[in-house]
Amino acid sequence: MADIQPESARSAHARGDWGAAYAAWSVADPDTLSAEELEDFAVTAELTGHHDETISALNRAFHRSQEVSDLTRSVRCAFRITMTSYVHGESALARGWTSRAESLVADLDDGVELGWVAFLRMFRALDAGDFATAGSCADEVAERGRRFAEPDLTALGLCSQGRMAIYSGRVLEGLARLDEAMVRVLAGEASPVVAGHVYCTAIEGCQEISDFGRVAEWTAALERWCAAQPGLLTFTGQCAVHRGQLLRLHGEWQQALEEFERATRRYQEVNAPDAVGLAAYEAGEVLRLRGELAEADAAYERSADRGFDPQPGLALLWLSRGQSAAALAAVDRLLAETDGPVQRCRLLPAAVEVLLDAGEIDRARDVAAELDGLAGHFGCVGLEAAAAHAHGAVELAAGDAAGALPYLRKAQQLWARAEATYERSQARLLTGRALAEVGDTESSRRELEAARTVFRQIGARPAADSADSLLAPASLPAGLTAREAEVLRLVASGRSNAQIAADLVLSEKTVARHLSNIFTKLDVRSRTAATAFAFEHGVV
Numbered sequence: 141m142a143d144i145q146p147e148s149a150r151s152a153h154a155r156g157d158w159g160a161a162y163a164a165w166s167v168a169d170p171d172t173l174s175a176e177e178l179e180d181f182a183v184t185a186e187l188t189g190h191h192d193e194t195i196s197a198l199n200r201a202f203h204r205s206q207e208v209s210d211l212t213r214s215v216r217c218a219f220r221i222t223m224t225s226y227v228h229g230e231s232a233l234a235r236g237w238t239s240r241a242e243s244l245v246a247d248l249d250d251g252v253e254l255g256w257v258a259f260l261r262m263f264r265a266l267d268a269g270d271f272a273t274a275g276s277c278a279d280e281v282a283e284r285g286r287r288f289a290e291p292d293l294t295a296l297g298l299c300s301q302g303r304m305a306i307y308s309g310r311v312l313e314g315l316a317r318l319d320e321a322m323v324r325v326l327a328g329e330a331s332p333v334v335a336g337h338v339y340c341t342a343i344e345g346c347q348e349i350s351d352f353g354r355v356a357e358w359t360a361a362l363e364r365w366c367a368a369q370p371g372l373l374t375f376t377g378q379c380a381v382h383r384g385q386l387l388r389l390h391g392e393w394q395q396a397l398e399e400f401e402r403a404t405r406r407y408q409e410v411n412a413p414d415a416v417g418l419a420a421y422e423a424g425e426v427l428r429l430r431g432e433l434a435e436a437d438a439a440y441e442r443s444a445d446r447g448f449d450p451q452p453g454l455a456l457l458w459l460s461r462g463q464s465a466a467a468l469a470a471v472d473r474l475l476a477e478t479d480g481p482v483q484r485c486r487l488l489p490a491a492v493e494v495l496l497d498a499g500e501i502d503r504a505r506d507v508a509a510e511l512d513g514l515a516g517h518f519g520c521v522g523l524e525a526a527a528a529h530a531h532g533a534v535e536l537a538a539g540d541a542a543g544a545l546p547y548l549r550k551a552q553q554l555w556a557r558a559e560a561t562y563e564r565s566q567a568r569l570l571t572g573r574a575l576a577e578v579g580d581t582e583s584s585r586r587e588l589e590a591a592r593t594v595f596r597q598i599g600a601r602p603a604a605d606s607a608d609s610l611l612a613p614a615s616l617p618a619g620l621t622a623r624e625a626e627v628l629r630l631v632a633s634g635r636s637n638a639q640i641a642a643d644l645v646l647s648e649k650t651v652a653r654h655l656s657n658i659f660t661k662l663d664v665r666s667r668t669a670a671t672a673f674a675f676e677h678g679v680v
Contacts (some may be wrong), residue, residue, distance in 0.1 A: 146177055153180055156332070159357045162188045175204035182220065186333055188375040189410035191228050195221060215244050215253040220333075222260050227256060228411055231267075231531070237266055249288070255284030255293045262300060291329040291540055297320050309481045311349065311518045318342045322358060333671020336375035339365065343382050348482050348521025352558050356386055377406030381419050391561030391598040393426050402424075404500040408447045417448025422452065428457050429562060430599040452490035459497055460602065468498045481514050485523060492530040496537045505534045525554030529567055532580070536570060541577035562603070567595040569607055576610070585611065594647040617662045617677040625679055627654045631667050632674040 149164035173181065178201035179648040185193040202217035217243035225234035240261040245253050262277035280296025284290070298321035305314030322342055325335045339362045346354040354512040366372055372573035380596050384399030407415045424439030436457055440450035455470040471487075471494040478487050488511040495504035508530035515523035527659040548571040555564035572587035592607035594600075612622040620628065630640045637655070641648045661663060662673050674680045 146173065149184070150177075150180065153184060156369045157371060158184050158187045158332075158369055162190065162371065166190075166193070170200055173200075175201045175208075179213070179217065179220075183331070183333060185222060187336075187369070187372055187374050191224065191411045193641055194224055198224075212253055213246065215241055215256050215296045218244065219256040219260060222263075223337075226263065227415075229413055235264070251282055251674065252288035252290050252293065255281050255288070255297070258284065259296055259300070261295070264658045270303065271307060273299075275308065278304045291324065292331050292334040294339050295324045295334055297339050298324070303341065305350060307480055307482050309517065312521075314345070315351070316352070316615075318345060318354075322361075326361060332369070333374075335365070336378075340375060340378040340382075343378075348383060349485060349518050349520050350526065350558075351518075351520045352386075352389060352522050352560070355382065358387060359383060359560065369414060373406065374410050377403045377410065377412065377415060377419075380406060380421065381415075384419075385423055389424065389558070389560050391594070391652055393430060393599050396426055397423055401493060411448060417443045417446030419447050421450055422448065424457075425453050428453060428460065430615055431460075432600050433457060433460055437486065443454055450496075451454075453489050454496055456490055458628060459494055464494075464497055467494045467536075468500075471495065472525065481517070484510070485514055485518070489526045489530060492533060496533060501538050502536070504530075508534050521554055521558045523562070525551050525558055525560065525563065525567075528554060529563070529570075532567070532570055532574075536574050536577075541574040543576045545571065545578075562600055563595060565591040565600075566603065568594075568608070570659070572607075572610060593643065593645075597633070602611065617679065618673075620658065620661060620679070624658050624661070626672050627651060627680050628670060631655070631658075632671040 142516075146164070146168050147405035148163050149168065151165060152158075152161035154380070161180075161184040161612045162545055163203070165177075165184055167383055168181075168604045170178065178197045182201065185197060186193075196230045198217050198221045199330060202221070205211075205213040205217060217238050222237040222241065225231075225237065238257075241257050241260055245251070245290070248254060257278045258280040262274045262281065265274035265277060269317060278297060278300035280297075280303050281293060285292075285294030285297045295364050301315030302314045303411055304313070307314075321338050324330060325338045328339060339358065342583035343358050343362065346351070346352075346358070355481050357620045359379070362375070362379050362382065366376050366430075376575035380399045380403035384396040384403065387393070387396035387399060400419045403414050403419040407413070407419065420439050420442035424436045424443060426440055427433075436453075440454045440457065451474055455467040455474075457579040458464075458467040458470070471491045474487050476489055478484055478524060487581075488507050491507050492504050495501075495507060508527065511523070512527040513528055516529040528547045528551040532544045532551055535541075535544035535547060548567050552564055552571065568591040572591065575587060576586035588607050588611050592604050592611065595607060608622050612625065616625050617674050625642065627640060630643060635643065637648050637651045640646070641651045655667075657672075658670060663671055664670050664673060
């Protein structure tokens with residue numbers, strides 16, 4: 141069996157059938173496997189979510205390599221043990237193996253092995269917040285990867301250089317490095333484990349700066365990559381999170397929540413508990429916008445439990461609950477302690493919203509200006525849209541509705557380019573408010589109705605309620621409710637019950653019930669009479 145199973149495993153490994161490869165490797169006698177075979181076994185175990193067996197196989201491969209003085213393989217095994225330990229939250233083990241790898245190359249003047257160790261030093265520097273050292277290490281990784289023609293090291297180095305450049309504010313340079321890393325991965329130059337890490341790291345980097353075009357393109361590539369490998373489990377959680385983020389952006393919120401739940405299950409299956417925090421935070425964002433505040437609070441709590449900061453979403457949740465003082469205190473703290481352009485990009489749009497609610501218009505204007513500067517520097521449509529949106533909201537709050545309109549129209553256009561359904565409709569709602577304040581009531585109504593329709597379609601109940609309140613007359617005749625007045629306006633425009641149901645995202649039965657109540661309150665018996673009443677009493 142020890143002779144037959146490795147051959148079967150190697151065949152499955154070569155074609156990327158990780159389930160079959162793991163089944164074959166796992167019944168082989170590990171004492172009969174070479175260091176190379178043990179490394180391959182570790183790959184299949186890692187990709188199929190068997191962490192303990194991954195560590196065991198890599199430990200065996202490390203010791204076999206040590207026995208025959210194979211320094212390159214020894215360092216590579218130490219590197220892989222360190223990285224998989226980091227992923228699974230085993231920080232002490234990862235630090236120990238980093239030191240072990242350093243001791244292996246202590247007397248080495250040059251060689252590819254120093255590139256693997258430089259990558260581990262980069263991680264250690266990032267943990268310590270030493271970005272300058274981390275950047276130097278990333279450069280060394282890429283340089284040694286190229287010089288020694290080591291494709292995995294080159295891809296990891298380029299990806300690391302990209303992220304470090306973006307964090308340093310050199311966005312165009314960083315994106316160019318990420319693009320190059322992705323080209324190498326898409327060409328099949330990197331090994332499966334490294335390819336998966338590069339995919340996810342590059343997508344995460346673009347998500348942080350709202351480069352939604354790259355996020356969508358690379359997430360689609362990651363989906364294809366995952367689907368082409370039977371039995372693959374590792375990286376499918378990340379793929380589900382990124383897919384969910386795009387679905388949230390596009391307004392497909394229920395599907396987004398399902399993806400975040402799927403991601404959580406996958407992370408739990410591969411024993412990567414820390415990654416669950418991001419999925420929980422993203423779910424909390426959707427639930428908050430749907431008005432499911434208790435559920436959102438629970439999601440943010442799960443996020444915090446897993447070490448992922450639930451801010452600024454939690455501050456916006458407090459704002460939704462009327463806890464304005466708590467929201468402002470959190471934003472004040474975050475603005476004071478958050479450094480780095482990427483980190484502040486995530487904070488500033490929420491900060492503007494909270495500051496405006498607190499009536500701190502001048503501070504909100506300063507924050508919007510900072511966001512505008514970052515957006516111009518980064519050149520990403522999502523950030524440019526957020527900046528224009530923030531400026532429009534500030535001018536509207538300051539009483540300059542006419543000054544707000546150009547910003548809000550720009551925000552609408554940019555959100556549309558980013559395919560950001562909810563955000564574009566929020567810009568339309570603010571536009572409707574601004575138009576009403578400058579006296580253009582008909583244009584205001586059209587904007588508000590368009591925004592409300594989208595809010596209802598995607599399930600954004602609080603935003604839809606806001607649009608309702610803006611559209612409702614100060615007082616309605618004959619005791620009509622806001623919803624009944626809305627139905628009456630559509631009847632007066634000549635819409636059928638089926639059309640009204642589609643417009644309002646209701647069943648035809650519900651529309652018929654509303655119409656019956658309207659007829660009773662107005663003491664009329666026909667749609668024609670109801671329409672006449674609507675025009676006579678200013679309901680339309």
